[in-house]
Amino acid sequence: MQDQLISLIAEELSVDKATITLDSDIQKDLGADSLDAIQLIMSIENAFGITVPESEIDHLKRVGDLLQYIKDHQ
Amino acid sequence: MGLHKGHFRIISSGHYTPEHILSNRDLEKIVDTSDAWITSRTGIRERRIANGENTSDLALHAAQKALDKAAYDKSKIDLIIAATFTPELRSPGVAARVQAKLGLDKPGLLAFDVNAACTGFIFALNIAERLLKGGSYRSALVIGAEVISKVTDYRDRNTCVLFGDGAGALILEKDSKKEVFFNVSSRSDEDLILYVDQYINMNGPRVYQFASRVIESSIRELLQFGHFDMTGVHKIIPHQANMRIIESAAKALGVPLESFFVNIQKYGNTSAASIPIALDEMLEEETPLSGEKVLLVGFGAGLSYGACALTF
Numbered sequence: 361m362q363d364q365l366i367s368l369i370a371e372e373l374s375v376d377k378a379t380i381t382l383d384s385d386i387q388k389d390l391g392a393d394s395l396d397a398i399q400l401i402m403s404i405e406n407a408f409g410i411t412v413p414e415s416e417i418d419h420l421k422r423v424g425d426l427l428q429y430i431k432d433h434q
Numbered sequence: 435m436g437l438h439k440g441h442f443r444i445i446s447s448g449h450y451t452p453e454h455i456l457s458n459r460d461l462e463k464i465v466d467t468s469d470a471w472i473t474s475r476t477g478i479r480e481r482r483i484a485n486g487e488n489t490s491d492l493a494l495h496a497a498q499k500a501l502d503k504a505a506y507d508k509s510k511i512d513l514i515i516a517a518t519f520t521p522e523l524r525s526p527g528v529a530a531r532v533q534a535k536l537g538l539d540k541p542g543l544l545a546f547d548v549n550a551a552c553t554g555f556i557f558a559l560n561i562a563e564r565l566l567k568g569g570s571y572r573s574a575l576v577i578g579a580e581v582i583s584k585v586t587d588y589r590d591r592n593t594c595v596l597f598g599d600g601a602g603a604l605i606l607e608k609d610s611k612k613e614v615f616f617n618v619s620s621r622s623d624e625d626l627i628l629y630v631d632q633y634i635n636m637n638g639p640r641v642y643q644f645a646s647r648v649i650e651s652s653i654r655e656l657l658q659f660g661h662f663d664m665t666g667v668h669k670i671i672p673h674q675a676n677m678r679i680i681e682s683a684a685k686a687l688g689v690p691l692e693s694f695f696v697n698i699q700k701y702g703n704t705s706a707a708s709i710p711i712a713l714d715e716m717l718e719e720e721t722p723l724s725g726e727k728v729l730l731v732g733f734g735a736g737l738s739y740g741a742c743a744l745t746f
Contacts, residue, residue: 395639395678
């Protein structure tokens, strides 16, 4: 699951997979702006079959946050 | 409820935008931003700003253009609904001011405003349809008009680049042969992610997520309800809020971006005015075949959303 998530992030944000760690901050480290970050979450919803409520998105800053959220909600 | 089938015929349309252009380059001189940043983030290159004109002036110009285009006898109008969140007076509303400026004084004529932010025009069309169908009204003038520059904080670079002023109008008549489908709804916004007090305040990412999702879901629900698919749809006219929202919606719906009519680059987000301005510009450029549908979809503060399928 972690590999799938990282591949998806690399593709959506056009960044090298090798630069992505669980500690990477989507916006500060991976160069996404706030709308890229939302777009990424929407792609994750489709890929993993989950729904992220609008009230949750402010808490999903790092790759590890996303992974944990997917694990908890899939 | 929210999904509703009705009937009306579109007689004419018109739009008006103020002459003064505020370009991205102009904004670079006012706030810390750049043409490249605004264009890549929003798709907006310039917007129109009212200078000495207020909301009902813009609304009147748009209405007059719609009347002139069809050489329509204005005395036939018995219903005027204006969608706006920026009226010049708390009371009377913009619709009442337009009525007075057009010199209409027919007994029984009803003129009032609808404030449903960027979905206002769709809500106004829905109300007009129900009054044409169930009431004794026969001819409706439905307007979306905004002077958002009055409530824009030109020190806030996150919002001031987005908005512009303008107005659009449609004239409708009762006609049981032309179907129109609606999917309108208000969803509660407990966190107030988009509101206007003195100025516009917005949680951009959350509004973006809401908008991208709701364009797709409201259109899918509308197609299912009306038992038609995209093959009979001439164009989708979305509320012009952000090019990236439109791109995201096109991807989610699995339709080419060219299915959407876009003029955001010229006007920015004109809230309730954006859909009727875009509809009129589209009709100036292209004519849907008889029986083809044009989809309108709006979303905004409330949170409100509405999709509508017009039959030509």
